[in-house]
Amino acid sequence: MANRSFLFVGDHEGINPGWESGIPDIQQKVLAEDVYCVPLLWLAMFRPADLVTTTFPPEDDDDEEGPVEATAPLAPKERALAQLDAALPALHSIFQGAGRLDEHAGLLRQGVQSMLGRFVTIELYEIAVLIDEEKYYRDLRTALGSLDEPGDLAEDRARLTDLAQLREGRPFPPARLVVDGLDAPEDDLWNHTRLLGASFLRPVPWEAAADTPA
Numbered sequence: 001m002a003n004r005s006f007l008f009v010g011d012h013e014g015i016n017p018g019w020e021s022g023i024p025d026i027q028q029k030v031l032a033e034d035v036y037c038v039p040l041l042w043l044a045m046f047r048p049a050d051l052v053t054t055t056f057p058p059e060d061d062d063d064e065e066g067p068v069e070a071t072a073p074l075a076p077k078e079r080a081l082a083q084l085d086a087a088l089p090a091l092h093s094i095f096q097g098a099g100r101l102d103e104h105a106g107l108l109r110q111g112v113q114s115m116l117g118r119f120v121t122i123e124l125y126e127i128a129v130l131i132d133e134e135k136y137y138r139d140l141r142t143a144l145g146s147l148d149e150p151g152d153l154a155e156d157r158a159r160l161t162d163l164a165q166l167r168e169g170r171p172f173p174p175a176r177l178v179v180d181g182l183d184a185p186e187d188d189l190w191n192h193t194r195l196l197g198a199s200f201l202r203p204v205p206w207e208a209a210a211d212t213p214a
Contacts (some may be wrong), residue, residue, distance in 0.1 A: 008030055016054070086147075106176040
């Protein structure tokens with residue numbers, strides 16, 4: 001089974017809501033998902049100060065692994081969306097030559113705004129533990145910091161490219177690539193999902209026409 005990340009929008013003021021019991025209709029709080037990575041524009045909604053670390057109890061008393069410590073970004077919805085907009089100049093600088101992401105960000109904004117709930121978070125534990133959890137969180141914190149103050153642009157680009165698992169060497173695919181059913185090579189379809197994620201249980205604006213109910 002693939003290691004997945006999930007973009008949640010809801011009223012639970014904590015990380016990894018999927019790990020909590022007692023949250024009704026938890027799957028309906030998921031806007032989008034991805035596998036083996038966290039999409040670039042999901043990351044753009046957060047900054048290092050939004051990273052929260054929480055220790056979760058074992059699922060049952062017989063769990064030999066004991067409590068699990070996890071880190072994930074969490075922000076009020078309006079702040080997350082403001083930070084998404086504010087990150088665009090840095091992303092355009094870091095990914096100079098790849099094109100602009102304004103329209104892509106607009107479609108993500110539309111999706112987040114369509115969801116009820118006051119908070120946005122990414123459940124990414126399954127991604128963090130794929131290889132080196134400590135290094136992953138360190139790279140994540142540095143990458144989020146670069147969205148406000150880029151440092152070495154080549155290093156920032158390599159770090160964000162790795163976190164989002166983008167395929168280098170091509171311009172960003174059109175934001176409406178899937179909505180408009182445009183012909184595109186597999187690399188462009190891959191990168192489109194690595195920018196925005198994929199639908200989970202509900203249509204998302206970057207995959208469905210505007211008149212499709214969300």
